Amino acid sequence: MKKILIATNKFVCGGVETTLLNILKNIDKEKFDITLGLVCKGGELELDIPADIKVQYFLPFDPMTLNKNFSNIYQMALLFCSRWLTRKLFIKDNNYDCVVAYSGNMIYYLKGFKGKKICWIHDDYFPFKIQNHIIGRIRKYRTLKYLDECYKINCVSNNLKELLYEFSEKSLHNIQFLANPVDVDKIKKLSNEIVNFEKDINIIKFISVGRLHEVKGYDRLIDICIELHNDFEDFELLIVGDGPSKKKLRDKINTHNADSYIKLLGYTDNPFKYMKYSDMYICSSMMEGYSTSISEAMIIGLGVISTDCGGSDQLLNNGEYGILTSNNKEGLKKGIRQVLENNNLVKYYSNLSKERSVELFNLDKSIRNITDLF
Numbered sequence: 001m002k003k004i005l006i007a008t009n010k011f012v013c014g015g016v017e018t019t020l021l022n023i024l025k026n027i028d029k030e031k032f033d034i035t036l037g038l039v040c041k042g043g044e045l046e047l048d049i050p051a052d053i054k055v056q057y058f059l060p061f062d063p064m065t066l067n068k069n070f071s072n073i074y075q076m077a078l079l080f081c082s083r084w085l086t087r088k089l090f091i092k093d094n095n096y097d098c099v100v101a102y103s104g105n106m107i108y109y110l111k112g113f114k115g116k117k118i119c120w121i122h123d124d125y126f127p128f129k130i131q132n133h134i135i136g137r138i139r140k141y142r143t144l145k146y147l148d149e150c151y152k153i154n155c156v157s158n159n160l161k162e163l164l165y166e167f168s169e170k171s172l173h174n175i176q177f178l179a180n181p182v183d184v185d186k187i188k189k190l191s192n193e194i195v196n197f198e199k200d201i202n203i204i205k206f207i208s209v210g211r212l213h214e215v216k217g218y219d220r221l222i223d224i225c226i227e228l229h230n231d232f233e234d235f236e237l238l239i240v241g242d243g244p245s246k247k248k249l250r251d252k253i254n255t256h257n258a259d260s261y262i263k264l265l266g267y268t269d270n271p272f273k274y275m276k277y278s279d280m281y282i283c284s285s286m287m288e289g290y291s292t293s294i295s296e297a298m299i300i301g302l303g304v305i306s307t308d309c310g311g312s313d314q315l316l317n318n319g320e321y322g323i324l325t326s327n328n329k330e331g332l333k334k335g336i337r338q339v340l341e342n343n344n345l346v347k348y349y350s351n352l353s354k355e356r357s358v359e360l361f362n363l364d365k366s367i368r369n370i371t372d373l374f
Contacts, residue, residue, distance in 0.1 A: 002097040003033045004374055007090075007106040010062060011043030013242065013267055014211050015292030016122045019180040020102055021045065024053050026181070026367050032374065037090070037109070039063065044242075044267060058090045058109060078108045079139055087112030098151075098374050107146045117150045118373055120178075121160050123289040123310070144168050152373055154178035156290035157311035180290055181366035184357070187299050191272035199277060204235040204343060206336070207278035207302070209271045209293045210285070212243030212264075217284035217307065217332075222249060224333045226256050232340040235261065237282075240274055242267035275300045279346045280339060284332055285309040298322075298357040303349025305335045321356040322349055 006024075011017050027034060035054045038046075040062045049055060063074045078086075090109045091099065101107040101119040110117060147153055147168070153175045155161040161177050199205075206225075210216045218239060225237050239249075239262070246264065253262050265274065271293075275281065281297035283306035290311035294304055298315070304322035306312040316322035323338060323345075325331035339345050 001031060001033050002374055003035070003093075003095060004098050004100065005035045005037055005056075005091065005093075005096045005110075006100040006102050007037035007058075007109055008102040009039050009106070010041075010064075011038055011045045011049070012211070013044045015180075015289075016103060017043065017045050018292050019182075021048055022181040022183050022363070023367065023370060024050055026183070026363060027371060032371065035093075035096075037106075039109075048269075056092075076135070079142060081108075083112035085112070086110070100374075101150075107143070107150070111146045111149075116374075119147060119150045119153045121153060121155045121164060121289065123160075123287060144171065148172060148174070150174055152176060154373075156180050157314050159310050159314065160289055178369060179360070179366055180292060180295070181363055181370065182292070182295050182299065182361045183363050184299050184361050185363075187272050187296050190270045191276040191300050193270060193273040195273050195277045197277060202234055204280070204339065204346065205238065205278040206235060206280050206282050206305075207238045207240065207275055207297075208282045208284060209240040209275070209296070212239075212241050212245040212249060214245055215286050216245075217286050217309075218245065218249055219252070220329045220332065221282065221284035222252055222258070222262055224329060224336060225262055226258050228333065228336060228340065229258070229261060233261075235340060237262045238265055238274055238278060239263070240265045240268060240271045272296065272300060275302055278302060280305060280349065282332075282336065283307060283309065283312060285312075286327065288312060291315065294322075295357075295361065298353040299361060301350050301354045301357075303339075303346055303353055305332070305339065307332055315356070315360070317356070321352045 008020060029052055035056055037056045037058060040059045041057055042062060063071060086109060091113055098116040099110045099113045101110050104119060104121045107119050155164060155175060155177055158177050161175050164175055212218060250264055253259050275297055281302040281304045283291055283294050285307060286309060288309045288311050294306060294312060294315050297304055306322060307325050307327040309327050313324060316324050323335040325335035
């Protein structure tokens with residue numbers, strides 16, 4: 001049996017954590033002894049971690065809740081901390097056969113491990129947003145050094161793979177595309193649960209699912225819907241999720257008296273039933289790696305409207321299987337307007353999503369591709 005440490009940040013409700021849960025729940029426990037390393041406690045999804053998975057917390061506090069100055073000091077200390085100290089602080093049991101940085105920044109925590117290391121890149125924030133000043137250049141040098149020591153770097157979209165290769169100035173040759181595992185059967189089963197809404201067939205129901213964070217673009221999506229409601233009254237928008245932008249978004253909705261057609265439903269452990277209740281899925285993100293929620297929407301059979309935010313072009317095959325818009329307010333508004341002006345597109349893109357999901361998603365194959373690396 002192989003001993004594996006898989007490390008990620010706080011286990012909040014998000015796409016990265018959802019795909020990791022799929023791995024933890026479906027990996028062969030007779031072949032792999034898994035420890036999940038988390039930076040700290042406090043994520044909404046911790047209760048969903050399987051009972052046979054050991055959990056280790058690296059810190060007694062959340063470094064992201066520190067004020068900006070202390071947070072920067074912590075990040076710098078982590079960057080320059082010796083390998084020996086990171087091994088003593090975070091890895092502790094050095095008898096692992098393999099350690100996995102499932103969030104890219106976790107490579108800083110695992111740099112002291114002397115055996116096989118694997119890293120995942122899920123979005124275009126890490127490591128590409130490193131600043132071009134003296135500290136930034138040192139950070140880039142060290143980051144690339146740690147990544148180069150990995151057996152494999154798994155990018156969840158071809159776009160991320162190309163970005164990382166260019167960022168490394170074509171020096172990294174251990175990069176590959178590896179699709180996220182998606183549990184098709186679970187999604188379809190949960191989508192059949194009943195929702196407490198009456199369905200009005202005369203209203204087009206758009207839905208978006210994600211953490212309420214500025215990177216998800218919900219601020220501009222709400223603005224777009226408020227503007228379009230002046231010309232089209234027969235639609236509504238459901239947003240499922242929670243996060244730091246919740247109050248700001250709710251205030252905007254209330255200020256414009258838009259709560260009758262824009263609804264914040266909050267966090268739920270089953271967003272799929274609301275997807276099935278809806279007609280089309282909207283991804284308004286500024287940036288993504290490989291949108292888990294688009295994958296889930298396509299499995300349920302929702303047509304997709306998405307900004308070209310990274311990974312969505314691959315899922316939609318450059319607009320063949322959904323409406324792919326430019327990554328700005330006007331582009332997204334144009335895509336939504338298309339559907340409002342021609343509601344036959346709802347059925348058209350629904351059929352394309354079903355077709356595409358059969359082609360893309362196979363949980364057993366995905367888990368096998370991942371565990372073959374261990």
